Amino acid sequence: MVPRKDMKRYLDQRGVFGDENFDTSIHTTLQEIFSLPLAREVTAPTSADLGLDVLIPSFQSGDYWDISLGEIGFPIFWRPKVTVAFRLYYLKSKKTKLTYSVTQKLSWREYLSRLFTWRALFGFQPMFGAKDMDRLLYLACHKMLDKLRKVA
Numbered sequence: 001m002v003p004r005k006d007m008k009r010y011l012d013q014r015g016v017f018g019d020e021n022f023d024t025s026i027h028t029t030l031q032e033i034f035s036l037p038l039a040r041e042v043t044a045p046t047s048a049d050l051g052l053d054v055l056i057p058s059f060q061s062g063d064y065w066d067i068s069l070g071e072i073g074f075p076i077f078w079r080p081k082v083t084v085a086f087r088l089y090y091l092k093s094k095k096t097k098l099t100y101s102v103t104q105k106l107s108w109r110e111y112l113s114r115l116f117t118w119r120a121l122f123g124f125q126p127m128f129g130a131k132d133m134d135r136l137l138y139l140a141c142h143k144m145l146d147k148l149r150k151v152a
Helices: 008-012 022-033 107-116 118-122 128-151
Strands: 050-060 063-069 072-078 081-091 096-105
Touching: 022 128, 050 128, 081 107, 081 128, 096 128
Parallel strands: none
Antiparallel strands: 050 081, 063 072, 081 096
16 A cells, blocks of 8 residues: 555545545455465465566545635535556566556546435535445456456
8 A cells, every 4th residue: 555645635534434544444455356375475486477466556535525715615526536556477587567557436427426415415424435445446456357367
């Protein structure tokens, strides 16, 4: 997990995942998606054995804010998204075979349908939660696996 440096990291920590934070939730989901042995556990790799590094360089939950400056208001909104980067490499030589990055966003249609719900209007709970991010992560990883299947 790459440490976040963007301003939205503070907004994303508003309890979207209850007691869990994004880092913990995403890490747990990645472990579920890739139930593979760790590369360091392979004691005698052959020249054909491959390893896979998975990295989450960026992610954000979605939300909507209305900023008012006197009589003028500005809507600020952002959709949930997650970017997943992959590196496929040879275990024995550590040479990279393929690098690939996938960004998965919530569709505008789904985002707008959530924007006009009681949950969003009254702000009792965040508009998007762990299940939403998990789904985006699964979709991004599925795209990545399709790409790997084609080249590997």
